[in-house]
Amino acid sequence: MKIFTTRSEIQQHLTASGGKTIGFVPTMGALHQGHLSLIAQAKAGNDVVVCSIFVNPTQFTNARDLEDYPRPIDADIAKLEAAGCDILFNPPVTEMYDGNEHWHLNIGQLEFLLEGEFRPGHYQGVMQVVYKLLDIIKPTTLYLGQKDYQQFMVVSKMVEMLGISVQLVMCAIERETDGLAMSSRNIHLTPVDRQHALILSKTLNWLKNNFNIKNVFQLEQDAMAMLQSEPGVEPEYIEIADGKTLLPANEQSTSIVALAAARVGKTRLIDNVVIV
Template identity: 70%
Template sequence: MKTFTTRRQVRSYLISQGNVTIGFVPTMGALHNGHLSLIAQSKQANQITVCSIFVNPTQFNDPKDLEKYPRPIEADKAKLEQAGCDILFTPDVSEMYDDNEQWHLDIGRLEHLLEGEFRPGHYQGVMQVVFKLLDIVKPANLYMGQKDYQQFMVVSRMVELLKIPVNMVMCPIEREADGLAMSSRNIHLTPVDREHSLVLSKTLTWVKDNFNSNDIATLQQHAIEKLAAEDEVEPEYFRIVDGKTLLQAKADTQNIVALTAARVGKTRLIDNVIVR
């Protein structure tokens, strides 16, 4: 695996490889099997797989959250080597951003629903950095996880609006044996929190198993009550939505996704399930 820290280095190297198919997996590091499943998918379909590790400051609302974000770079490198990743791009903040840089792309209501409601400005930061990374790597295929379902939709909308020539690939959620969705934030869970956190995946599964398109509001209400009844769990939202717009699902909605976010102890977790 080759490692590059500057835009110029990685761009020059990729140009030197000629007309090859590039798959790209953007990450903030603290890699787990969810990330590695994206690398595996990319390797199956592309001649070169590039992974970036960059903890992007513009997508954090809370400076403390940015400060405590895990950065185990040596362990991450070892995992990528083992996974057969071809190129790692790990720039510094000064390499990616100029002083007082401005960015805003209007993607409509999508930015302000669900995560956007609780993390204002977050998705502008996500789009800003992904736009930069796509411009550097110029991949044919971009791999992102279903766990950040709304993020996938936001980036897809940006790609569409800015006519960026990349194919978006959503990869399924990887879970621990007990159902917890893999996340870099899971390391912050105490053993007790870890037990309580299982209520998220259990509630999502319950909704999928008991789904009745004529009674979405009641299902949603029961789900919130299940989360709130669990010790140490503070639900922020549980919504059953149209998978294409993230607006409230109706009886005749074709694509339905249930999404949730909750604080478990001091750690904020998100999860979702595709209902139909």
């Protein structure tokens, strides 16, 4: 696997191998099987697989979260090599930002729903860095995980609005055997927290198994009560939404997803399940 830390080097390398399809997996590192499943899909569908590891400061709304974000780069490199990744792009912050930049793309209410309500400004930072990465890598296909469902929609909207030539693929959530969605943040869970965290996937599965479009409000109320009753869990939201807009689901919705976020101990987790 080749490792690049500057834009010019990776662009030069990719230009020299022109004509090949490029599958791109952007990450912030602390890789787990969920990330590696994206690498596997990219590898199956492309000539070249590029992964980026960059802890993007502009998408953190809490300075402490940025400081605490895990950065096990040596372990990540070993995992990528074992997975057969071709190229790693691991730039420093100074390579990605010049310190005097302004970014804002009006994507409408999608930015302010769910995660956007609890993390204002987060999605502007996500779009800013993904735009930069797409401009550098110029991939054929971009692979993103379903666990960040809203992020996938935000990036899709940006790609559409800016006319970026790339295909987006949403990859299914990878879960531990007990149902916990894999996340880089899981490393911060204590053994007790981890057991309590299972209430997220249990509640989302309960919603899926008991779904009735005529009873959405009551289902959401019952699901919130389930989360609130679990020790050490502070739910932020659990909502049944239209899978194409993330507005409240209704009888006209052809795609429906249930999404949840909660603090478990000191760790904030998100999860979702596609209902229809």
